[in-house]
Amino acid sequence: MFTETRQLFPTFADTNGPADGERPTAIALLQRYDAGSSFFLGTPERTLLGSGVRARLTRHPDEPMAAALRRLFADGTQNDDTPAIAVGALPFAPEAHPVLFIPHRLDAAAPLARHAITRTKAAVRSSETQERPTEALYARRVQQALDLMRQSTLKKVVLSRMLEVVGEGEIDQAMVLRNLASRNSAGYTFAVDLPTASGRVRRLIGASPELLLQRMGEHVLANPIAGTAPRSNDPGEDLARSRKLLHSAKDRHEHELVVKAVAETLRPYCRNLEVPPVPELIATARVWHLSTRIRGKLIDPAPSSFDLALALHPTPAVCGEPRDLARRAIEQLEGFDRGLFTGLVGWCDANGNGEWAVTIRCAEIEANRANLYAGAGIVSESEPWREVAETAAKFRTLLDALQGSGV
Template sequence: MTPPLWTTEPGTTAPEAPAQEPAATEIHPMHWRSSTAEVSADTSITVGPSAQRSTDLGAAIDRAARRSTAGVAFGALPFDRTAASTVITPADITHIADRPVTQLKRASSRPSEPSDYLAGVSSILSRIADGTVDKVVLARYSDMLLESPSDPLDIAARLAVRNPSAHVFALPVGPGRHLVGASPELLLAKTGANVRSHPLAGSARRTGDPVTDEQAADRLRRSDKDLREHRYVVEAICDLLSPHCRRLSAADPDVVATDSMLHLGTEITAELDDPHASVSRLAAELHPTPAVCGTPRAAAGAAINETESFDRGFFAGAVGWQDRAGDGEWAVSIRCGEVTAERVRAYAGAGIVAGSDPTAELTETEGKLSTLLAALG
C-alpha cells in the first residue's frame, strides 16, 4: 500500500526563514521512497551544520520543515562528521508516478584499483594487530562516464524496482550533484517517544541460488568474525542512544537479504525520555556508526583518512527527513553514488576486523557496488 504523503496542517502557513538562515540555491528535483513515504519534489538546498553540531543541525532541519508548505524537510550528512551538511527544503510534494526510464549511454568505466584496496586492507589489519583500532570500514569506488546526461530520478526509479524494501533516494547535495542510492540500513526512525534502529554489519555475497545462499546465511549466523564485526555496531548505537532513553532493547541478530548481499542485522528499539527530541539531532549523534567507519570512531576515521586516496563525500553518511514534530527517519547512505550529468561514482565498503581476508573483503565490495551499477545497466 502506498504510504500517505505529508500535507500542510489546515489553517497553517509556512513561517518566514530566520535571518541567519543561509540563502537557498536554485531549484533541484529530489526523490525519496521508503516504508513511510514515497515522494518527489522540487527543492531548494542550503549548506547546513555538520553532524558534530548535532543540536544546530536538528534546529536547521526543523526550521526548514516549518518553512516548507509540506511541513517536512530532508537532509544529507557527509561521512566526515565535521563537514557541512545539506539541508533540503521541498516544495510542491507530489506522489511519484511510474517514471519513463531512459537509456543511459555509457562511455567508459573506471574502477579504483583492486590492488590498492588489497594493500589497504593489509595495512588496516596491521593497525588492528597492534591495537590501534578494532574495526575499520575501508571503501573503494567505480566511476561510470556517460555519453549523454544522466537523470538522477531515472536512476532512483531503476533502483526502486530492483530494491523494493530499501530506502531509495535521489537527493541534491550541491549544484548539479545528487546522491542516489538504495540503502537497506535504517540509522534511526522516530515517532513520538519511540525510536528504532536496524544496523547491518557482517556480510556475504548472494549467488542467486537459494540453497547456496541459505548455507551462506547459516555461516554468517555462526561466524565469530562477522558476529564480532556486527556487535561493535550494535553496542555503539546502544551506548549513544541510552543517555536519551528510559527503555532500550536489542534483539538477537539475524540475516537480512538485499538484492546482492546477505547481512547480519539487529533490531534496536527504545523509548525516549523526551518525545519532542529531534530525530535529526539524534541521527547526527549516532553518525558515523562502526557499520561505515569503525571503532574506536576517532581512530578508525584517522585510519580511513590515511589509507583511502579519495574523498568519500556523502557516501557512508546519512540521509533522511524530519517533520515539524521532530519525527522522521534517517538511513545510512550506502549502496549509493554521486551522480552528475556526465559521471556516476558508485561507492562500497567492507568492515575489516581481526581475521578478515583481503580477497574476501574485495569480493564483498564488488557485490555491494553491483546494486548501483546494475541499476545503471
C-alpha cells in the same frame, strides 16, 4: 491506501496533496521524479517526493548544527502556513557541511513495496569504468589495516573504494532511481539534489538497506547492519551462503561491535531499550546482511531524530571502533574524500520526528559521470581478497541500475 499513510505521517496529511484533492500513489511519485525534483525517498513506510527548494540550511561559524536546523525551520515557515519538513543528506565527516533544505512542495504516499515496479530501459548506453584504488591496492590497504589492529587498540575499520563510470552520453538519473526502486522497494531508495557550480544537475542517488534511526513521538527504532555475503543465482548456493553468514564468527564479531555501539549511544536517551540477543538475516538483490532491530521509548522531553542521528553518526558500520582511531585509519588508507557516502539521508520535522538511512549503495551522478562507492568492515579475522569481493558485490547494485541489467 493513503489513509494508513496519513496515520504514519500526519505532518503531510492535509497540506501537500494535489490541488484536486486526490492523493498520489507511490508509483505516481516515482514516475513524476524528473529534472525539477529536488528530493525522493522511498522507505518501508512511505514515499516522499520533493520539488524545488524553499529554504536551504546555512551554518554560521561554530554554530551548533541543531541551532542551524532551527533557523532553517524558521526560514522555511515565513509567510507560509505549510508545515516545514527538512530533507536532504549529511556527510560522513560530522564537521563537513550537510545538504539540507525545505522543498517548495513535498508530496507523500504509501510505500513502494505495495506496487510492482518494472524497468523500462538502461540509464546509460555504454560506459568505461576506473577503480580507485585498484583491487590489488585495496587488498594491500586491508592488510595495512590488519597490521594496525595488531599494533593498536583498533578493533574495526571500514575501508572503501570508488568506481568512476563515464558514459557515452548523459546518464538518465531518473531511470537510475526507478531501476533501483524496482529491486529495493522494501528498503530506502533515495535521490538528493546537490549544489553545483556548473549549473548542471548533480545528484546523490542510491538504495540503502540500512536505517540508522527512526523517531516517531516517543518511539525510536535503529537497525544496524554489518556482516555481508554475496548472493548467488543458484537457490541452493544462495541459501548455503546465507546460513554460512549467520554462523560466521568473523561477521558476528563485526556485527556485535556495531550493535553494542548503537545501543550504548541510545541508552541514555531512552527509558527502556530492547536489543535482540542475536542478529537476523536480510537480503538485497546482490548481498546478504546481518541485521538487528533495536527499539526504545525515549525519555521526556524526547530528543529530535536529528539530534539522535548526530549522536549515533558515524557508527562502526561505516567507520569503525574505536571511532577516533578508525577515522584516522580511514584518512591514512582510503585516498579519497567520501563526501556524502556513508553519511545519512532522510527527513526531520519541526516536532523532532524523522528517519535517517545510512548513505550506502549510492553514487554521485552528474552529466555522463557517476562516482560509485562501496566499503567493507575490516576486523582481525578479515581476509584481504574476501573484502575485495565484498566491495565488488556491493558495486553491482548501482552498476545494475546504470546498465539496466538484473532489474
